[in-house]
Amino acid sequence: MSALAVTTQSPFDVAHDFAYHRDDFQALSALIYADAGIVMPEGKAMLIYSRLTKYLRDRAVSTFAQYIDLLNRDPQERRRAISALTTNHTKFFRENHHFEHFARDVRPGLIRRALGGGRVRMWSAGCSSGEEVYSLAMTLLGEDQVMARRIAGSDIALLASDLADHVLETGRAAIYPSIGTAEMPARLKQNWAKVEGANIVISDAVRDLVRFRQLNLLGNWPLKGMFDVIFCRNVMIYFDEPTKEKLLDRLCAKLQPGGFLYIGHSERLVGPAVRRCDPVGPTIYRKHDA
Ligand SMILES: C[S@@+](CC[C@H](N)C(=O)[O-])C[C@H]1O[C@@H](n2cnc3c(N)ncnc32)[C@H](O)[C@@H]1O
Structure with a gap:
């Protein structure tokens, strides 16, 4: 054998504490x-x-x-x-350009509608431990506390769903190590989180907007109504092509005409959803008007 030859041992050839073939x-x-x-x-x-x-x-x-x-x-x-067996890596304001786009191009219209008595619904699908949905809710409430109180009093709700129960528990508890909040804009952190020792606690005003729910994206979605905004980021990376196509088609069907879909940085729109949504920014799509 040459000095450069590499032998790769299969994990099944070695003895394990628990027999594994x-x-x-x-x-x-x-x-x-x-x-x-x-x-x-x-x-x-x-x-x-x-x-x-x-x-x-x-x-x-x-x-x-x-x-x-x-x-x-x-x-x-x-x-x-x-x-x-799920991978739950996430963080606050991950892929921050999505929150910047939301704040600049989507939030004003949604707030106008909500303050005019309309209904606004958003969904973090595959929310993991909640950092994504809380980033969105904080961005929605914004920097102005007086305006935020008016927004919080309107008909706005965010759904956060995941397959894995253990991450949903963390989301509901809404307590996170401060060390993971480096990307949180200072003003939003000041308004919507309280520092307690080495942790931050998400404020009630933000928590009250969000409902966590166990939901398998492959199964039935007993969800009433349509969404104005859907975040489904870094979930499809684990799926094969037919599963991605079907999921995107279903997500698109749950979007209001003119609604926005945000997907992960290494994901792309595939399947029938491509014909129903236009790209409006990097990994940001807008569903066609009715
Ligand atoms: C890597 S995390 C992404 C979290 C967050 N969206 C983000 O981008 O930071 C992927 C999440 O998708 C969830 N997930 C994977 N398959 C799922 C399925 N079939 N239905 C619902 N959630 C699923 C996992 O439990 C995990 O929490």
């Missing part, structure tokens, strides 16, 4: 694809292993084969396992 990985990968649309190639085999061992320990099973058997019998355990 390629067909276990394949069964789990098929399960998360079926339940959540998330594609997990073999490169993620050890990620699956490390995220699930805690649950095997909790349920006192010693092999992945036994645990998969349990997942096929116990829907609650299955939901916990799927949640544990």
Whole structure:
């Protein structure tokens, strides 16, 4: 063998604390694809292993084969396992150009409507632990506290949904380490968050606008009404092409004519939604008027 030859050992060739074979990985990968649309190639085999061992320990099973058997019998355990396999990275004012666009081009019209007695609805789909929806709600309330009180008193609501229960709990608690708030504009932080020790607590005025809800984007959406703004960012990166197309088509169908869709920086509009929305900025789309 030459000195440069690299041997790559398969993760299934080594001994693990909990017996784990390629067909276990394949069964789990098929399960998360079926339940959540998330594609997990073999490169993620050890990620699956490390995220699930805690649950095997909790349920006192010693092999992945036994645990998969349990997942096929116990829907609650299955939901916990799927949640544990999601990737929930997020932060306040992530991809800030979206919030700048919203503040400049969308917010004024929505506020006019709301203060005139109209209804305004927004949705953070795949909200993770809530930083995205709170960034949006803070931007909506804005810098002027007097105006914010009028806005908060109007018919405005934000829905924040995710598949994973554990991140929704963090969102509902609305307490975050201060260290993760570096991107939060100073004035908005001053208005809408309170510093408590090493944390910030989101103000009630912002929290009252937001409702967190468990929802699988692949399943039924028992959602009444349409949305003026939908953020669905960094969720589709885990999906295959047909799942992306279908999801975008459904999101587009839930947008009001003239409504705005914001997607993640490495995502793009695909499928039938392309014919119903125009790009109006980087990864920002506006649905055609009726
Ligand atoms: C990387 S986070 C993105 C959070 C936020 N949108 C952002 O851009 O910062 C992706 C989120 O999508 C959620 N997710 C993945 N598949 C989902 C599905 N089928 N239905 C609902 N949420 C899903 C995950 O649980 C995770 O919290």
